[in-house]
Amino acid sequence: MADSNALPLVLLAEQFAKLPGIGMKSAQRLAYHVMSMTDSEAQAFADAIIHAHKTVHTCKMCQNLTDKELCPICANESREHSLICVVETPKDITAFERTKEYNGVYHVLHGLISPIDGITPDKLKIKELLARIQQGGINEVIMATNPTVEGEATAMYISKLLKPLDIKVTRLAFGLPIGGSLEYADEITLFKALENRNEI
Amino acid sequence: MADSNALPLVLLAEQFAKLPGIGMKSAQRLAYHVMSMTDSEAQAFADAIIHAHKTVHTCKMCQNLTDKELCPICANESREHSLICVVETPKDITAFERTKEYNGVYHVLHGLISPIDGITPDKLKIKELLARIQQGGINEVIMATNPTVEGEATAMYISKLLKPLDIKVTRLAFGLPIGGSLEYADEITLFKALENRNEI
Numbered sequence: 001m002a003d004s005n006a007l008p009l010v011l012l013a014e015q016f017a018k019l020p021g022i023g024m025k026s027a028q029r030l031a032y033h034v035m036s037m038t039d040s041e042a043q044a045f046a047d048a049i050i051h052a053h054k055t056v057h058t059c060k061m062c063q064n065l066t067d068k069e070l071c072p073i074c075a076n077e078s079r080e081h082s083l084i085c086v087v088e089t090p091k092d093i094t095a096f097e098r099t100k101e102y103n104g105v106y107h108v109l110h111g112l113i114s115p116i117d118g119i120t121p122d123k124l125k126i127k128e129l130l131a132r133i134q135q136g137g138i139n140e141v142i143m144a145t146n147p148t149v150e151g152e153a154t155a156m157y158i159s160k161l162l163k164p165l166d167i168k169v170t171r172l173a174f175g176l177p178i179g180g181s182l183e184y185a186d187e188i189t190l191f192k193a194l195e196n197r198n199e200i
Numbered sequence: 201m202a203d204s205n206a207l208p209l210v211l212l213a214e215q216f217a218k219l220p221g222i223g224m225k226s227a228q229r230l231a232y233h234v235m236s237m238t239d240s241e242a243q244a245f246a247d248a249i250i251h252a253h254k255t256v257h258t259c260k261m262c263q264n265l266t267d268k269e270l271c272p273i274c275a276n277e278s279r280e281h282s283l284i285c286v287v288e289t290p291k292d293i294t295a296f297e298r299t300k301e302y303n304g305v306y307h308v309l310h311g312l313i314s315p316i317d318g319i320t321p322d323k324l325k326i327k328e329l330l331a332r333i334q335q336g337g338i339n340e341v342i343m344a345t346n347p348t349v350e351g352e353a354t355a356m357y358i359s360k361l362l363k364p365l366d367i368k369v370t371r372l373a374f375g376l377p378i379g380g381s382l383e384y385a386d387e388i389t390l391f392k393a394l395e396n397r398n399e400i
Contacts, residue, residue, distance in 0.1 A: 006252075006255070006256045006265055006266045007267060008248070008251050008252040008255050008256050009252050009256055009265060009267075011248050011251070011252065012248040012249060012251075012252040014248075015244065015245045015249075018241075018245075019230050019233055020229060020230070020233050021226065021229070022230075026221065028291065028294070029220060029221070029291070030219050030220070030222075031252065032265075032289070032290065032291060033219055033220050034249055034252060034253055035253065035256055035265060037253065041218075042249055042253040043250065044215065045215045045218075045249055046246035046247070046249045046250045047246070048208070048211050048212040048214075048215040049212060049215075049242055049245055049246045049249075050242060050243065050246050051208050051211070051212075052206075052208040052209050052211065052212040052231065052234060052235070053234055053235065053237065055206070055208050056206045056208050056209055065206055065209060065232075065235060067206040067207060067208055067209075068206075071206075089232070090232065091228065091229070091232060094228070
């Protein structure tokens with residue numbers, strides 16, 4: 001590419017290629033697209049990166065990303081502050097909020113325990129969760145980490161830490177996804193669906 | 201998303217979602233990734249956008265993108281300047297350069313004739329191509345637009361314009377892709393492969 005194209009374009013494509021899920025070919029396509037923007041569009045794009053990066057930080061209560069001191073959920077008086085849903089990333093909060101059914105608050109761990117990748121419990125926002133619970137007023141903690149090895153391990157680790165505090169700790173239910181088909185369900189999901197069967 | 205996340209993040213995700221091939225979910229993921237960058241990484245990303253957008257323009261000879269007056273290919277004395285390969289986009293040049301077999305120069309149309317989309321011949325760099333040929337010294341023009349309706353129409357349109365100038369105009373060969381399988385070839389490709397069969 002360096003042979004036939006301008007160097008600044010190559011450098012821009014390399015920046016795009018650093019983003020997750022974007023390979024060198026897509027990165028080139030995106031770089032060419034930037035060339036077709038107007039001056040003000042390109043400026044707005046660059047400004048949005050800098051502005052978001054500068055002003056967004058973690059909520060001092062739940063560790064969600066926010067540009068205020070408290071995120072809108074923690075600042076919302078009408079939410080149930082005695083119910084904490086523990087998630088891996090801020091994206092997971094978006095997923096729960098889409099259901100419009102959950103009215104508690106959240107706690108973002110910013111990762112899962114994974115010793116292989118060097119992610120030990122002290123690298124996650126677990127002590128912030130404990131501090132929050134020790135302040136009192138919490139009835140239930142829902143462990144809503146992903147149903148993966150790391151997600152399970154993290155849920156187990158935290159639930160053991162919370163046992164002595166005499167807090168109700170729950171875990172998301174696992175089973176068949178709604179609209180899914182038995183035929184395409186993997187064995188572990190099917191086993192979980194069997195194991196957690198309910199009387200009707 | 202606006203409910204649970206910071207506004208600057210939403211704005212950044214909207215910027216990413218304007219890029220081709222990036223939906224709202226991917227855009228959110230990319231915006232979150234920017235949050236995990238260091239200050240200098242985020243600055244480098246934003247700078248690359250502005251720098252590429254400001255310094256890159258079209259080559260005054262072949263309309264390829266470049267940050268110089270002439271692109272490296274037009275400025276290269278060892279290339280065959282009497283042979284012009286006409287392509288739709290700068291990306292196509294990258295594809296030809298990868299073959300390492302072509303030693304002529306290029307001309308980028310920056311689009312294909314498509315009256316439905318309002319792209320008439322005057323919106324493409326066709327007059328620049330004609331001006332270039334009228335300056336003399338050109339032996340052959342290869343029409344290397346895509347084998348689509350618009351690509352064919354554009355190739356035909358330009359070849360008719362060049363007829364009176366007594367220039368050899370050629371078109372890329374169409375047939376089976378190398379490494380492809382007869383079984384998976386579409387009918388038109390197979391028809392082209394039959395029609396253009398060569399004696400061995």
